[in-house]
Structures are given as structure tokens and as C-alpha cells.
Amino acid sequence: MTRSWSSSGLDLHLDLGTTGKRRAGLEAALRAAIQDGRLPAGTLLPSTRGLAQDLGLSRGTVTAAYDQLTEEGFLITRRGAGTTVAGHTSPASESEPPSPDVPRPRHDLRPGRPDLTTFPTSAWLAATRRVLTGARPEVFAAGDPQGRLELRQALADYLGRTRGAVATPDRIVITSGYYQGVRLLSSVLAAAGTTTAAVEDPGHNIFRGAVQRGGITTTPLPVDEQGARVDLIPSNADAVFLTPSHQYPTGVPLHPARRQAVCAWARTTGGVIVEDDYDGEFRYERQPVGALQGMSPDHVVYCGTASKTLGPALRLAWMVLPRHLVPDVVQAKQDADLYTETLSQLVLADLIARHTYDRHIRSARLRYRRRRALLLDRAAAVPGLTTLGVPAGLHALLLLPRNGPTEPEALARCAANGVALRGLSELHHNPQDQPGGLLVGFAAPSEPDYLPALEALLTALHP
Numbered sequence: 477m478t479r480s481w482s483s484s485g486l487d488l489h490l491d492l493g494t495t496g497k498r499r500a501g502l503e504a505a506l507r508a509a510i511q512d513g514r515l516p517a518g519t520l521l522p523s524t525r526g527l528a529q530d531l532g533l534s535r536g537t538v539t540a541a542y543d544q545l546t547e548e549g550f551l552i553t554r555r556g557a558g559t560t561v562a563g564h565t566s567p568a569s570e571s572e573p574p575s576p577d578v579p580r581p582r583h584d585l586r587p588g589r590p591d592l593t594t595f596p597t598s599a600w601l602a603a604t605r606r607v608l609t610g611a612r613p614e615v616f617a618a619g620d621p622q623g624r625l626e627l628r629q630a631l632a633d634y635l636g637r638t639r640g641a642v643a644t645p646d647r648i649v650i651t652s653g654y655y656q657g658v659r660l661l662s663s664v665l666a667a668a669g670t671t672t673a674a675v676e677d678p679g680h681n682i683f684r685g686a687v688q689r690g691g692i693t694t695t696p697l698p699v700d701e702q703g704a705r706v707d708l709i710p711s712n713a714d715a716v717f718l719t720p721s722h723q724y725p726t727g728v729p730l731h732p733a734r735r736q737a738v739c740a741w742a743r744t745t746g747g748v749i750v751e752d753d754y755d756g757e758f759r760y761e762r763q764p765v766g767a768l769q770g771m772s773p774d775h776v777v778y779c780g781t782a783s784k785t786l787g788p789a790l791r792l793a794w795m796v797l798p799r800h801l802v803p804d805v806v807q808a809k810q811d812a813d814l815y816t817e818t819l820s821q822l823v824l825a826d827l828i829a830r831h832t833y834d835r836h837i838r839s840a841r842l843r844y845r846r847r848r849a850l851l852l853d854r855a856a857a858v859p860g861l862t863t864l865g866v867p868a869g870l871h872a873l874l875l876l877p878r879n880g881p882t883e884p885e886a887l888a889r890c891a892a893n894g895v896a897l898r899g900l901s902e903l904h905h906n907p908q909d910q911p912g913g914l915l916v917g918f919a920a921p922s923e924p925d926y927l928p929a930l931e932a933l934l935t936a937l938h939p
């Protein structure tokens with residue numbers, strides 16, 4: 477007998493050897509499993525009766541083996557509590573490298589992160605219970621590459637109502653994050669002949685990389701105080717990637733005339749506009765600018781995500797596509813990973829349909845609005861520091877005083893004060909480009925951590 481399995485409640489894989497000495501074989505197998513760390517300290521072993529049954533041994537053999545290992549200090553046997561593996565230092569754990577000492581930032585002001593302490597855990601649990609209670613077995617079946625119909629239906633209603641998007645379930649595709657959406661879309665557009673896409677400069681470097689990995693060459697599209705310079709889309713570009721409602725990272729919305737202009741460009745050239753509406757829900761003063769997609773649904777791919785409203789861990793995002801792109805994007809999704817995990821899609825659909833999602837966003841909006849106002853108020857006291865962008869989103873861009881610290885100096889000072897944030901330079905296509913600045917994510921800290929984080933930031937920036 478070389479290998480045996482126990483299934484007496486606990487599964488245990490043991491190599492009993494071929495010596496024929498059953499007790500010695502069992503002892504050696506248990507000892508080896510404990511020493512090399514496969515049975516870590518605290519592991520509850522099967523009962524002697526259960527293990528004997530599973531291995532085809534007499535109960536006395538197993539009891540004797542447990543007794544022997546207890547005596548040797550490998551096991552602990554307590555009446556009524558069973559037999560567990562004793563604490564010891566295994567060769568495996570001795571040889572493990574020490575874990576790298578990565579200091580967590582004391583003050584987390586990294587942009588693009590919501591306050592995760594306000595994740596609606598109770599609502600999520602209640603919705604999960606609703607989804608699973610009396611669930612049809614079909615809930616656990618393989619998913620649809622396009623995404624669960626329940627979520628696509630809920631999103632179609634929600635996006636029409638809150639973002640003015642023209643959305644029907646049949647033109648929505650659920651992806652694992654916007655990142656995957658960009659990858660899929662880029663590969664579909666590349667296969668259809670797109671070689672070049674214009675992407676905002678500055679813009680998010682990770683998504684620019686995703687377009688390139690999809691097989692498309694990117695060309696920088698300058699951004700000014702009215703948003704992307706859509707008049708500069710080069711003639712060889714068949715697609716443009718934009719953040720129209722709140723340009724990332726400058727925070728300016730695309731000017732209405734430019735919205736019209738870029739839609740006209742798409743209509744006349746047949747080009748595709750990809751609208752990243754990453755934080756479109758967070759507008760603090762006026763009515764949110766509607767989705768660009770609502771103006772030209774046959775030319776704009778609308779992309780939304782739950783990463784800012786709930787949390788990036790969910791990997792839930794959606795695209796509303798011009799109809800002609802739907803089959804190829806669904807095929808690309810299927811080729812990539814078959815479908816996005818389905819239970820959380822159903823939970824999100826439930827929260828949207830019951831308007832719990834709206835309520836969660838409304839309360840986050842109030843909190844972030846207050847935090848942004850506080851940041852601007854305090855920043856105004858630092859001579860020469862200016863803030864760019866409209867009251868919206870999860871971050872603000874601070875432009876540094878002309879005769880003050882450079883961006884690397886400011887970042888170093890912040891780091892020394894325990895403040896984690898991001899520099900603007902790394903989002904320029906050419907990192908040497910100016911201006912430099914600081915992206916301050918006012919949403920990231922928990923409520924009690926926000927003020928101390930703000931104080932630490934402004935102390936670091938004071939001349």
C-alpha cells in the first residue's frame with residue numbers, strides 16, 4: 477500500500493510505504509507530513525476509528541501510532557477534543573525567506589481608491605442571502621460570456637436613469653474590471669483593422685498599456701483645461717480613449733463643444749470612441765454631465781466599473797457597446813476566460829434593482845464632497861499651491877508652486893511624513909513633460925484617518 481486517503485470527515489493524504497509494517501508505516505507517514513509542513517500545527521487529525529476505517533487498518537494500530545507520536549511530541553491528544561498536531565518548527569518553515577518588510581503607508585491618499593471601510597457589507601450579505609436562499613441550481617451553473625442577464629437588465633435601467641446612457645441588456649457585456657474590457661475591446665478593434673488609437677496625455681498608464689497589449693499603437697492626445705484636444709486626433713487613428721466626465725488625472729470635464737466634435741469625428745470617420753466613466757457617479761456640485769454615449773450610442777463604447785463605487789476586489793465592470801461590436805466582444809470574452817464569476821453579478825444586480833446601490837453611492841458622494849472641500853480649503857493656505865479640476869471624483873490634482881518643491885521633492889517630503897500619493901509625471905506619456913503635480917486621493921482613508929492624513933500632507937507641503 478503506497479498511498480491512502482482518509483475521508484472520515486477530514487481528508488488526509490498519507491504515504492504508508494510498502495514495508496508491510498503497518499503501524500511503523502503510518503507513524504513514518506504522519507511524522508513526515510508534520511515535519512515537512514503538510515500538516516501544520518493545530519491541524520485536527522481524523523478520529524482513530526475513522527482513520528482505521530479509511531486506511532483498512534485495525535483501530536488498535538492507529539491508536540498505537542497516535543500514542544507513539546504523542547509521546548514524541550508531534551501530536552497532542554486531549555480528551556473530547558481529539559488529536560491535533562503540536563506546535564513545532566518544520567524544516568520547511570525554517571527555510572522560508574523572511575517576509576519582506578513592506579511598510580504600509582501611515583496615511584493613504586492614493587488616488588482612485590474608495591473608502592473601503594464603508595463597503596456595504598450588511599447589504600451585500602443580505603443580497604447574497606437573497607440570491608442563495610431558494611436558489612435554483614442553475615445559479616451555480618456555468619455563466620454567460622456576456623454576463624448574467626439579471627445584472628445586464630439592472631444596469632440597463634440604472635445607466636439610462638443615472639447616466640443618460642442608451643443601454644439595453646443585449647448591448648451590455650460584463651467584464652472582470654475595466655482593465656479586461658479595454659484588453660478585449662482593443663483586441664477586437666485590432667482584429668478589425670485598427671492600428672492606432674489616440675489616448676489622453678496625461679492619462680492612466682495601466683490602461684494605455686492594456687490598449688497596446690491588445691495590439692494597437694497608442695498616440696498621445698494632449699489635454700488642456702477643457703479636456704482632451706479631440707481636434708488633434710490624428711488622421712491615422714481609428715479609435716480614441718477618453719475620460720469625458722472627469723478627465724483622469726486632471727479632473728476637467730470634456731467641454732460641450734468638444735463632446736459634439738468628437739461625436740462628429742466618429743460619425744464621419746467611422747472611428748470608435750471609448751468612454752471610461754470610471755467615477756461618473758461622483759459629481760458634487762452640479763448635475764452630473766451625462767454619458768457621452770447617450771449622444772452617439774452607435775459610435776461610443778461606454779465603460780463603467782464597480783471599483784470606485786464598491787471596491788476593486790469585486791472585479792466587476794460593464795461595457796455598453798455599439799451593436800455591431802457585441803458578437804466579437806462576447807467571443808473575445810469567452811476566449812479570454814469564458815465568463816466573469818456569476819454569484820457576485822447576481823448580488824450586484826439585486827442591490828441595483830432595490831436601489832441599495834443608489835443609496836450607497838449617495839452617502840459616499842456626501843462624504844467625499846465634504847472631504848474634497850476640506851482638502852481645497854486647507855490647500856489654499858499653502859502659498860502657490862493650486863487645485864485643478866471640477867468638484868468631482870475621488871482625487872484632486874494639486875499643482876505645485878513655481879518656486880516651491882519639485883514633484884520628486886514633494887513626493888519625498890510626503891513619503892517622509894508617512895503620506896502615500898501619486899505624482900502626475902508618471903501619467904504623462906513622456907515623464908519629462910510638465911507640469912508636475914500631486915494626485916491626492918481624498919476618498920481612500922477611513923473617516924477617522926482622513927484629517928490626520930490631510931494634516932500630514934499639508935505639513936509636508938508647507939514651505
Ligand SMILES: Cc1ncc(COP(=O)(O)O)c(C=O)c1O
Nearest residue numbers: 588653654655680724754781783
Ligand atoms: C481612470 C480609471 N479608469 C477605470 C478604472 C477602473 O478599473 P477596473 O475596473 O479595472 O478596476 C480605474 C481604476 O483605477 C481608473 O483609474
